[in-house]
Amino acid sequence: MNGFFGTDGADVMATWVAAGMTLIVLGGMFGERRAFGWTQHLFAGLLTGFLALVAVTEVLVPWLLAPLVADPGGRPELWLALALVGSAAGVPWLPRPVTAVPLSIAIGALAAFALVGAVVGTLLPQLVVTAPVPGDTGLATGIGIAAAVVTALVLLSFLHGGPRGRGIGIAVSVGRWLLLAGIGGWLGYLLFSRLILLVDRIGFLLFEWLGVGR
Amino acid sequence: MSKRALLHRGAPLVLVALLAVAILLPLDDVLRLESGDETVSARWSDALDGLPEESGILVAFDADLGTYAEIRPTVRVLLADLLDRGGQLAFVSLTPEGRALAVAELGRLARADVNPRRLADFGFLPGAEAALVQLTREFPEPIDDTAFGRGIAEGGFDRVDAILVVGGNDLGPRSWVEQVAPRVDDVPILAVAPTVLLPELIPYTATGQLEALVATPRDGAAYRASVDLENGQRLVPDEGPSVAALVVGILAAVLLLAQSLAGPLLRPRGAESAR
Numbered sequence: 154m155n156g157f158f159g160t161d162g163a164d165v166m167a168t169w170v171a172a173g174m175t176l177i178v179l180g181g182m183f184g185e186r187r188a189f190g191w192t193q194h195l196f197a198g199l200l201t202g203f204l205a206l207v208a209v210t211e212v213l214v215p216w217l218l219a220p221l222v223a224d225p226g227g228r229p230e231l232w233l234a235l236a237l238v239g240s241a242a243g244v245p246w247l248p249r250p251v252t253a254v255p256l257s258i259a260i261g262a263l264a265a266f267a268l269v270g271a272v273v274g275t276l277l278p279q280l281v282v283t284a285p286v287p288g289d290t291g292l293a294t295g296i297g298i299a300a301a302v303v304t305a306l307v308l309l310s311f312l313h314g315g316p317r318g319r320g321i322g323i324a325v326s327v328g329r330w331l332l333l334a335g336i337g338g339w340l341g342y343l344l345f346s347r348l349i350l351l352v353d354r355i356g357f358l359l360f361e362w363l364g365v366g367r
Numbered sequence: 368m369s370k371r372a373l374l375h376r377g378a379p380l381v382l383v384a385l386l387a388v389a390i391l392l393p394l395d396d397v398l399r400l401e402s403g404d405e406t407v408s409a410r411w412s413d414a415l416d417g418l419p420e421e422s423g424i425l426v427a428f429d430a431d432l433g434t435y436a437e438i439r440p441t442v443r444v445l446l447a448d449l450l451d452r453g454g455q456l457a458f459v460s461l462t463p464e465g466r467a468l469a470v471a472e473l474g475r476l477a478r479a480d481v482n483p484r485r486l487a488d489f490g491f492l493p494g495a496e497a498a499l500v501q502l503t504r505e506f507p508e509p510i511d512d513t514a515f516g517r518g519i520a521e522g523g524f525d526r527v528d529a530i531l532v533v534g535g536n537d538l539g540p541r542s543w544v545e546q547v548a549p550r551v552d553d554v555p556i557l558a559v560a561p562t563v564l565l566p567e568l569i570p571y572t573a574t575g576q577l578e579a580l581v582a583t584p585r586d587g588a589a590y591r592a593s594v595d596l597e598n599g600q601r602l603v604p605d606e607g608p609s610v611a612a613l614v615v616g617i618l619a620a621v622l623l624l625a626q627s628l629a630g631p632l633l634r635p636r637g638a639e640s641a642r
Contacts, residue, residue, distance in 0.1 A: 157471050159478055182379035204463040211466075211490040216507070266496035266546065274545030274576070282574045335566070342562040346434050348616040349584065352608050353436035355386050365391065 158361065172362035175354050213238065307332050382619055389611040398610040401588035407581060408593040410572075414529070414557055414579040415452060422528035423519060424449055426458045427543060428472070429465035431535030434561035440607040441587035442533050442559050446472070447599030449531075450481060455515045457487040457527075461498050462537045466491040479602050487516030495538055499546035524551040529578075534560035540568055544576045555579075559587070584608065 158164040158171075174192055181189030217238070221231050240247060241255040283301065285294040309321065310328030317325070359365045418424075426446070430438065449456060458473060460466035473488060488510045492498040506523055509516030519526045530547065532540040540558035548556060555578035560568055562583050571577040581587045588607055596603065 157475060179383065182383075184376050200463065203467055207463055207466055207491045208493065211510075212493050262497050263495060266500060270496060270542070270545030270549075273549050275541070275570075278574045278576060279570055282570075339563065339566060342565060344620055345584075345617075346437050346561050346563050348613060348620070349437040349608050350433060351383075352386060352390065352612040352616065353439075355383060355612070356390050356609065359387060359390060 168361055172358055175358060179354070303331055307335075382616075385615050385619075386612045389615045390609040392609075392611050394611040395606075395609075398614065399588075400585055400607065400610045400613070401592045402583070402585035403589075405589065405593070407579070407586040408590045410579045411557070411581070411590050412593065414555060415448065417555075418452065418454065418528050420453055422449075422452075422454045423515065423526050424454050424456050425519070425524075425527045425530045426456050426469075427530060427532045428458050428460050428469035429462045429535050429538045430468050430533050431462070431464045431537060432468070434535055434563065435468055437561045437584060437608075438533065438559050438581075438587065440603075441581050441591060442472075443603050444591045444594055444596070444599075445531070445559060446476070447596050447602040448594050450485065450602070451597055451599040455485045455487070457489060457509070457516060457519050459489040459502070460491050461493075461495055462535065463491065464537070465533075465535060476602065481602070483511065484513050484515060487511065487513055487519060489516070489519075496542055496546050499542060500550065503547055503550040524554055527551075527554055530554055530556045532556060532558040532560075534558055534564055534568075536561075536563070539564055540571065540577060540580070544571050548576055558582070584613075 158168050174195075177185070177188045177192045217231055217234055220228060221235065237255040237258070240251050244252045283297040285297045289297070306324055306328035308328070309324045310326075310332050312321070312325055430442070446456065458469050460469045469488075473486065476486065477483065489507055490510050492502065492507065494501065503524065506520045508520055530543060532543050534540045539560055540556065541564075543556055543558075548554075556576065557579045558568065558577050558581070560580070560582045565582040568577065568580055568582055572580050581590055584607075591607065
């Protein structure tokens with residue numbers, strides 16, 4: 154039982170709609186591509202609509218428009234934010250230099266926060282923990298060194314072009330295989346996640362739609 | 368339709384039928400999902416036991432639709448466990464999918480008559496990592512006006528005793544560790560995440576940046592088995608995935624892998640060029 158639906162009329166209708174969509178999506182596995190494609194469009198549209206709804210009701214109105222209406226001169230930075238929203242919304246009509254501004258700010262801020270966070274929150278603490286220090290057991294030292302070697306080899310695998318010797322070439326090749334092994338392991342985990350999703354959907358059809366008792 | 372095409376279309380149907388039969392088989396007592404290793408559940412017990420009375424928990428709900436089915440049973444037991452312990456839950460989401468699922472879970476808790484004064488909803492925050500940084504400086508106003516929500520909005524992370532990150536593919540525990548942990552003092556981060564995030568999250572448990580983590584169905588089942596819910600039992604409609612169906616699915620995946628590996632070896636020599 155996923156517990157999302159109750160027993161009143163709207164919930165029963167939601168269960169039937171969800172069951173129908175699930176059957177159509179599963180039908181994609183059996184070759185029914187047209188209806189499957191239609192559900193994909195429906196899902197993308199619903200998600201976009203939901204995002205727009207959330208953006209308007211939970212962000213733009215309470216954080217931008219309501220404060221501006223209440224006190225137009227109180228927070229001048231909100232007028233700048235309004236201008237950025239306007240230039241983002243006017244992409245089809247405004248000149249590119251104008252519409253590129255909000256996008257550039259968004260991407261730049263994202264990259265800056267992500268990079269600094271990765272260094273401060275991940276790289277440095279992990280380096281501190283994995284760096285061999287006097288007093289470590291042999292196993293801990295070995296794990297630390299192995300982690301450093303694997304990291305270096307995988308970083309080397311991103312070398313493209315440029316002159317390099319035979320040793321570097323071998324290291325790049327080994328790093329690439331290590332990277333592939335990591336991606337393979339990750340795909341295994343992904344398969345397991347998707348298998349559970351499939352089992353969950355079939356369980357939904359059996360228990361909540363067809364009402365088959367467990 | 369050729370025999371090959373029939374096989375291609377029929378195989379998924381057979382798999383779905385097998386999974387359905389496996390789900391209906393009463394094998395839960397025979398096949399057990401929970402891990403025998405109690406380290407994870409002990410770590411959770413320690414983390415939750417260390418919380419004060421009526422603790423304020425910030426639930427960062429950013430699960431995604433593709434993986435939520437995997438962590439849903441564990442998340443629900445965890446929420447029920449926290450409420451059973453007298454905790455108060457403040458929800459916030461930084462992804463639209465997470466917000467949709469948070470709304471659904473809040474609706475479910477409301478239908479189960481959870482005291483609304485013990486819940487707060489801070490809605491959706493746009494801006495991903497930047498929003499996390501902003502959150503460490505200032506909380507937005509809660510959507511529902513409760514004393515608990517107002518307290519967090521005024522006191523910020525000083526009023527938060529722990530952060531529970533319900534992770535998904537887009538923005539998960541790693542972002543909270545990277546952006547929030549360095550900026551707030553002594554607020555433990557607990558995380559429930561799908562298996563696909565396990566490789567990137569395991570190192571954070573080693574460093575202690577994540578106080579507790581459930582990131583596999585087996586660990587989730589072990590944690591669920593270790594919890595003795597009282598009032599919270601009504602909040603847990605899930606029993607977790609059918610283990611028999613998971614075994615069938617994994618066997619099918621292994622068979623497919625073996626077939627794809629063995630296919631070129633078993634194909635008669637010269638068949639490729641003849642084709």
